[in-house]
Amino acid sequence: MTQTTTLSIAALHERVEAIFLKAGLNGVQAGALARVIVAGERDACKSHGIYRIEGALRTVKAGKVKADAVPELDSNEGSAIVKVNAKGGFANPAFELGVPVLAERARKLGIAALVINDCTHFSALWPEVEAVTNEGLAGLVMCPSYATVAPTGGNKPLLGTNPFAFGWPRPNGSPYVFDFATSVAARGEIELHRRAGKQLPEGWAIDAEGNPTTDPEAALAGAMLPFGGHKGSAIGTMIELLAGIMIGDLTSPEVLDYLGTTTLAPFHGELIIAMSPEAFAKGRPGDPFARAETLFEAIVGQGARLPSQRRFVARKTSETAGVTLTAAEMEQLDRLLDKGLDAVS
Amino acid sequence: MTQTTTLSIAALHERVEAIFLKAGLNGVQAGALARVIVAGERDACKSHGIYRIEGALRTVKAGKVKADAVPELDSNEGSAIVKVNAKGGFANPAFELGVPVLAERARKLGIAALVINDCTHFSALWPEVEAVTNEGLAGLVMCPSYATVAPTGGNKPLLGTNPFAFGWPRPNGSPYVFDFATSVAARGEIELHRRAGKQLPEGWAIDAEGNPTTDPEAALAGAMLPFGGHKGSAIGTMIELLAGIMIGDLTSPEVLDYLGTTTLAPFHGELIIAMSPEAFAKGRPGDPFARAETLFEAIVGQGARLPSQRRFVARKTSETAGVTLTAAEMEQLDRLLDKGLDAVS
Incomplete structure (x- = not known):
């Protein structure tokens, strides 16, 4: 034992x-x-x-993240955008600084966004989604990554694995939360196949020449593919636009240029959108939280799982x-x- | 000829x-x-x-939409949520009424939402996305539909084909726009296969017993499947939550209950989120519109297509x-x- x-x-x-x-x-x-x-x-x-x-x-x-960074909040009064500059540190303390202000703003205006700039990001997005749902708000979170995914129809890494996460608060239990890569698989899963000497399932990756491959070595030298074909590719592109370019931070190809490697945690920004179900549903029939439970029961009731x-x-x-x-x-x-x-x- | x-x-x-x-x-x-x-x-x-x-x-x-409805705007000053009640008419005039107010609000606050309630909806979402990008804003649009799609792991229609659409303005050309069903295929495509006597590709649908089927008749009596497996299923569920329940309007199963058929245009609500790239990028290096063009060039440059x-x-x-x-x-x-x-x- x-x-x-x-x-x-x-x-x-x-x-x-x-x-x-x-x-x-x-x-x-x-x-x-x-x-x-x-x-x-x-x-x-x-x-x-x-x-x-x-x-x-x-x-x-490697000097790619500042160990002594103190994030700075720009609460941006009068706007629905709250900004935190991570000052070259990790995203997590910047997020912690921003989320109470985001929550207050979303409750006041109905919808608000938290932008994190100049951060190094290595964590899953679900802890951040759950911090938003803990405030009684629905949350959408996204960020770029390094260029490791080819757009559908392309043959070279350009998009990141760009995670997309969402949460809905459930007053009497754990929230509804999903958090997934917009690539078919996470890069780590390909690495695990390589170490285990196992072939990849079809449809995960292409080799350096742009041809489909099930060889993990060839996949790591080539590119991963987006989930769900052209639809996932479009969502991955949207994340580059919103959570890279729109917020004035690096895109996945720019991250890779900056780091020169995928073995360090990536430096970029992050976008969090929070919405108040109470504000949106105001004046309309039905309690949104109770109605959501009916939907969840119908999902679970037919044998499907909640994420x-x-x-x-x-x-x-x-x-x-x-x-x-x-x-x-x-x-x-x-x-x-x-x-x-x-x-x- | x-x-x-x-x-x-x-x-x-x-x-x-x-x-x-x-x-x-x-x-x-x-x-x-x-x-x-x-x-x-x-x-x-x-x-x-x-x-x-x-x-x-x-x-x-069929009396399921009001031919003489006049949509009513609730501009909701001081909030980032603009609401239009379609008064039982079609979504389109309600959208047209709301979009200038949405645009003004998004420019002022950085991010804003337009909610359309009590509408009948039959159109694609791209005309609405393009109305948002025409204002120089990025837009996200979503709505439920009828219950025709089984959640991944389930065996009965519950989610709608729930379209998800996004647009990014391109100052010197047509915008970046995607608009797709969160099911593998649109219901109309299954109908076209039925009429042509052709089998469906695998993975599109299940029969009434929940077993995979390539028979269009069996698929129409069963359920369609979400795109991208559990990821698409999660996005479809998110759309029920945000663009049905959160805005106080019908979910896809409720729409089907209300109409009793999928041959009429569905009655529900719609959620449009508009973001100002200028407001988000303010104070950050680089012009977001020029940077987006670099990304689009890289996509097209490797042989992939923009939607x-x-x-x-x-x-x-x-x-x-x-x-x-x-x-x-x-x-x-x-x-x-x-x-x-x-x-x-």
């Missing part, structure tokens, strides 16, 4: 935060990063859990039983805490 | 408007409907051209050479003008 260690969520948070502080991050950066990484572990979403610490530290070490349910089940377990890590994971955390930036190349 | 007739856009508009006036529609309804239907013919988008007149008239005759290009090419031809209709189409227009509502069952 493999040795494992179970930590409470608070204890894991303390440990992850200590790693970031040791590596030279300031308090706002370290705290916000620890929250989002621990949320990943808590929800059994390992691809966004402690596995991400190293990448964040590598990006610090994110696996995460919410894992969360419930973690909240009472803690998070269990393998001996290798614990050693890795110890090593990162001990060596700081020297632990990463 | 088949006899054809070529009409100028203005002449076709006059003819279509006259049909609606003869059928008892008031001026605002007839004018707005004629504009959107002629736009379909002009762009060689036959599925939303004069073919749609009959369905609109059938819906009038809607076929429409724009057809539009250019129609604007100089007019619109050519078959003898059968001309007879149909004459018959509709002559008989009014008596021409439809």
Whole structure:
């Protein structure tokens, strides 16, 4: 039997935060990063859990993110756009600074947007969507990535995996949340196939010559494909336009030019749109939250699933039983805490 | 050689408007409907051209849309939500009434929403997206439909084909516009396969028992499937939430309950979100419109296509050479003008 260690969520948070502080991050950066990484572990979403610490530290070490950045809020009174400049730090503390102002603005005006500029982004979008739904608001979140996806009909990486996420608040339970890449698969999944020596399913990728491939090496040298053909390609393009160009931040090809690699966390911006169901539904028949439950019941009632349910089940377990890590994971955390930036190349 | 007739856009508009006036529609309804239907013919988008007149008239005759409705604007000063109640008429005149106010609000606040309530909707969303981009704004448009699509993992119609449309203004040319159903195919395409006695491609539909089918009859009795698997299903659900429930209007299953058929135009609401690239990009480096052109050039430069290009090419031809209709189409227009509502069952 493999040795494992179970930590409470608070204890894991303390440990992850200590790693970031040791590596030279300031308090706002370290705290916000620890929250989002621990949320990943808590929800059994390992691809966004402690596995991400190293990448964040590598990006610090490469000088591509400012460890001591203090985000600046431009509350932009009189506008429906709230802006936070991450000042070259991670997106997460910038988001935390902006979200209460976004929520207040969306409640007042019905719809409002939070723009984060000049940030490094490596986390899933669902923690941010859930921060919006926690305010009783519906939220749409999107950002570019690096150029790794060819537009449909094209043959070269141009779009990012550009995640698109949405949430709807459910007063008596976990929110309705989806968060997905606009590519068929995440880049990490192709990497996992490569390590396992397995062929990719058809339709995931093209090789460097633009021909369909199921070979993960050829796919990594070529380009991934958008989900849902030309429709997903159009949504990925929309994300470049809205969450890159419109907000005055980098597009996925510009991110790749800037970093020169996909092994560091990308530097770009992020767009969050929040809407108040109460403001929109005002004066109309029916309670929007109750009506949404009827829709969810109809979905579940015919055997379909609501997105994110696996995460919410894992969360419930973690909240009472803690998070269990393998001996290798614990050693890795110890090593990162001990060596700081020297632990990463 | 088949006899054809070529009409100028203005002449076709006059003819279509006259049909609606003869059928008892008031001026605002007839004018707005004629504009959107002629736009379909002009762009060689036959599925939303004069073919749609009959369905609109059938819906009038069935008493499911008010021919003499006058939409009412609630400009909702101090809010980012502009509302238009279509008063049981068609969505199009309500949209025309709301869009200048939406544009002014979006320019002032950066982002704003137009809600249309209590409308009958049969047109494509691209004319509305283009009305937003004509104001120099980026636009997102969505609405429910009838319950004809099963959520991924389910086995019964629940979601609509819920169109999702987006536009980005291009100062020196036609805008970037996409407008697509969130089902794999439009319901009309399944109907066309049925009439042609052709099997459907795999993955389009399930039969009444929830099993995959390529038989169009079985598909029409069963359910269509969302595009892009669970991702498209999630987007379709988001549209029910935002453009049905949040705006206090009917969801796709409620529309079907209300109409009892999919042969009439659906009664529901619509959500339009407009964003000002100038307001969002303010204070940031680079001109968003010039940067967008760089992105479009990169897409086209690798052999991929921008959406809607076929429409724009057809539009250019129609604007100089007019619109050519078959003898059968001309007879149909004459018959509709002559008989009014008596021409439809």
